[in-house]
Amino acid sequence: MAETGTLHLWLMRALFAALAGALVFARLLPVDMVPPGWAGPDLFLALAFAWAVRRPDYVPPLLVAGLALAMDLLLQRPPGLWAALTLAGVVTLRRRAPALRDLTFLAEWAAVAGTLVAMTLAYRLVLTVLMVDQAPLGLSLMQLLSTLVAYPLVAALSHLVFGVRKRAPGDLATGGRTP
């Protein structure tokens, strides 16, 4: 029992890493080099948040930090800063996960929105203070909004396809089988 539980846990962590890899892959495809007038959602962030709220043990800080740093390097962002903020956001949501478990999806969405706004503000603030070139404000806001809009979809997909569900009260009794 314990063996399968641990195996399942590590499988889900591997799945998270694989999904992150697939997202990077999709973004690096050289399909269109014309600068788009819009910015799509940061799906990795939505995925990490959705999983952190539902199953904190599937997104351990070390994994999130490693993936986020790798993304910073591959996607030409200032390395480290966005990764640190992502880690902070995920950990915040992990902490709040027990409280969010009993609330509605709307409350969860609001919590995610708050975290995301705080992260974006902090990011832009630090970049401004350190005088680093940064993206136009409009694009940042667009990415923030589209990530928020995409969040329910990502959450639904995680729930239905990958089986990342909130722990129901009854689960504790059978914790060994489906941790």
Add this chain to the structure above:
Amino acid sequence: MASDRGQSDDYRGPLRRLLLGVLLVCLVGVFLVWRIDSPRVERFRAQVVDRVVPSMDWAMAPVTGAVRILRDFQSYQRMYQQNRELRRELQQMKAWKEAALQLEQENARLLDLNNVQLDPRLTYVTGVVMADSGSPFRQSVLLNVGARDGIMEGWAAMDGLGLVGRISGLGRNTARVILLTDTSSRVPVTIQPTGQRALVIGDNSPAPLLDFIEDPEQVRPGDRVLSSGDGGVFPAGLAVGQVVADPGGRMRVHIAADYERLEFLRVLRSYDHERIDEPGGIIAPAAPDTGTDAPAPRAAVEAGNG
């Protein structure tokens, strides 16, 4: 498993918090190091990209191909219309080709008459676009040629039509080209036919801004924009695009290169050639090494003394 967590929290909690703190400090540290010593970290980034992206290439190439086929399929629906457009353009092109050939001959004759020495022809290395920047905020592409092929930082990259960008970020097998549309791109240009100097400044829009024009009055939409070679960044005379005016009245450049289909890029080899920094360098060439046949410099020195 999960129910055990409750009891073990008293010693795992602080440990986790410590690990988390260390992680955060590490990430912020990486960022600060990048801010302080950017070239070193960027080199590290180039090496990471060099290691990771080519290993994804086997999967990327077919997916990209499939997407392109889909796009082409959409354009087949307008095939008849496109065909007519193409025929009309072809006729115009034939007329232009004739004119160009005549001009080329005339040019060659005149150059011959004047005995003019031109810069040596630029040679190039052709690379295939492997990946783009992956972010809506940065405009760059990754080529499959790198330091191994003799590419150097700062060289210009063109497609068949015009300037695309410059090399910035070099791995062993890959090189990153910062496109003209990136916010960090600045390229000195001349605007023909008036010969005004200006800068093409990328601003994350499809048509980069034209700024620091010497005399904006003389620049008209439709003028040709060529690289000027100022600052020794690019060779002079590469086609960049055409001047257009945006609705706000500011001058922008309609880029000649086809950014919708960047597939093969030429990286121009441009080694530093002789540079003339002071006006004196033109009058008196290299210092005379023997005293036998150097009357001219001596005369110059005497003239200077007198």
